[in-house]
Amino acid sequence: MNTTPSEQTSKSPLIELKGVAKVYGTGLAAMHALRGIDLRIDQGEFVAVMGPSGSGKSTCMNILGCLDTPSAGAYLFEGVDAGKLSRDQRALLRRNYLGFVFQGFNLLNRTSALENVELPLIYRGTPTGERRACALRALEAVGLIGWETHTPSELSGGQQQRVAIARAIVTNPKVLLADEPTGNLDSARSREIMEVLAAFNSERGITIALVTHDADMAAYAKRIIRFLDGIIDSEEQNGGTA
Amino acid sequence: MLRETVLLAFREIRRNVLRSSLTILGIVIGVAAVITMVTLGGGATAQVASDIAKLGTNLLQVRPGQARRGPGGTRSTGDMFKEDDAEAIAREISGLAAVAPTASQTAQGIFGNKNWSTAATGSTNSYLQVRDWPLENGRPFTSGELRAGKAVCILGATVRKELFGGQNPIGATIRLGNLSCQVIGVLESKGQSSFGTDRDDFVLIPLRTLQRRIAGNTDVSTIYVSARDGVSTKKIEQDVERLMRERRHIASGKEDDFHVRDMQELVSTMTGTTRVLTGLLGAVAAVSLLVGGIGIMNIMLVSVTERTREIGIRLAVGALERDVLMQFLVEAVVLSSFGGLIGIVLGVAAAAAGARLLAVPFIFDPGIVAISFAFSAAVGIIFGYFPARQAGQMDPIEALRHE
Secondary structure, eight states, X not given: OOOOTTSOTTSOEEEEEEEEEEEESOGGGOEEEEEEEEEEEETTOEEEEEOOTTSSHHHHHHHHTTXXXXXXXXXXXXXXXXXXXXXXXXXXXXXXXXEEEETTOXXXXXXXXXXXXXXXXXXXXXXXXXXXXXXXXXXHHTTOTTOTTOOGGGSOHHHHXXXXXXXXXXXXXXXXXXXXXXXXXXXXXXXXXXXXXXXXXHHHXXXXXXXXXXXXXXXXXXXXXEEETTXXXXXXXXXXXX | OHHHHHHHHHHHHHHTHHHHHHHHHHHHHHHHHHHHXXXXXXHHHHHHHHHHHTTOTTEEEXXXXXXXXXXXXXXXXXXXXXXXXXXXXXXXXXXXXXXXXXXXXXXXXXXXXEEEEEEEEEEOTHHHHHTTOOEEEEOOOOHHHHHHTOSEEEEOHHHHHXXXXXXXXXXXXXXXXXXXXXXXXXXXXXXXXXXXXBTTOEEEEEHHHIIIIIIOSOOBOEEEEEEOTTSOHHHHHXXXXXXXXXXXXXXXXXXXXXXXXXXXXXXXXXXXXXXXXXXXXXXXXXXXXXXXXXXXXXXXXXXXXXXXXXXXXXXXXXXXXXXXXXXXXXXXXXXXXXXXXXXXXXXXXXXXXXXXXXXXXOOOOHHHHHHHHHHHHHHHHHHHHHHHHHHHTOOHHHHHHOO
16 A cells, blocks of 8 residues: 555555546647646545536546546545556556536436446346346435335436435445435435435445535535635535534 | 356356347348358359259260360361270270260151151160169060160150050050051159259160161260279270271371260369359358358347446456456357357258259258358357457546446
């Protein structure tokens, strides 16, 4: 582990960004999405990332999720520089340690809730019977027992997002990355989703990084980081209302 | 993992039944065409080979005059053979099964009020042996009948039908030209040759009977020579040529005034021709398989674009590039193999129907079926690979943003 001894020696950071920058395009057309981010997230944290549109929070999330690589700086996941991993190695990292929840749910259409939840297990090579059992347990954890044969089009937005959460946690990931998970939902459904996420954080110790516009949703997190123009503007600890 | 991939492919194909059916249509037609053409061609080849084999196996024909050289070529005449030429061949050349000196004249066959113009063929019992022609009824000539040139005859199936209808001809006496002769046997029918002539339209009589009583000479127009099993007809052909040149006093350097025709050679020439034609037809049909492959590639590219978001989701939850590539490749291969299977069923059915229509034997060739199937699967791999690779190499972020 690549722990810096001066800081939090008791806990080694799960995630550490060191001077991470991301530039899209080149020359005059270059767009600096991130301009040097230093951030560490420890095991079991619940972090909310806030900021106006274009502040770089989604880019940061994509890098944290190993969907994208930094243009400069280092992204250490459990001490491993994920920015230097190959495409397939990053896919394996996602497969084994990360779970995603998106604003647009991103479920497979015309595919039942159960099969959507099973999807990550298929790529892990989990045998059929065990896969089914795990997926059912995950659906139960998000309160969707009885809905497993329904396809996304037969489910409400809140239910769809809960299927997506079940898909994200079915592999018992170390980190759950949620990019505006409540962006398409009304406030009542949003609170339900946040409570489900907060429960996974407190009961299972899954580290959660959440991007949101909504201060009410950010209030569920224990730490709030604010982005502005590609840098971290401020950081505050939060009691966590959940 | 592979099981899931295959199941997934089947599900995707079922989701778009119409599109999938249209996609594989090219492969279906291609495979069906290849199988139909090759099977019918194979049947025709077998037909030609068996027709020629019916002339007698291991058979050589020795005739006076030069061989025809190409279509319309002239044929210089030579002196007719005599019976002792045939005797000399039988005596001096080893490895022979039988030698049949033969002469032929057209003659009017008359029985009661029935009348049939046919050929009177004079030969010996060896004729039946060299032509591999069994008697349906009656007996062959006795050596006494042959030696004395008795008025007895064996009827070809056509002559028997024309003169006797359903009656038993054995023992009856027919007129053959000016000759009255007794029917002692009937030959089995060989039917039409592939050149369209009726092989059963003749009456076999002893050679001497023909020479003395009908032709009025001692000529032998054809000597049939059959080789013993396992003896090369090539060698016998050379031996016969040498012997005949000697007997006919042909100076070295001068051309033969007779020719020896090898039936084996004829078989291979004729079947070779039909085989080349079969190959050409098959090749033309195979082109439509290629066109079918391009159709699959086209649809797979559309499918990859349509399912960009799905690909993004799969990549996000940890699918490797090769997982996604395999998914689309398997889908293409399942599609094309399925098309191949349908094409095989249609092709075999069409070949069976076509064989009946063209009156050639239907010979089911498992080899061409296996090759067609393998080829259609290969088409799926080759034409599915490019779209599948595109799918696997997608950027997950871009793919997830895709609407």
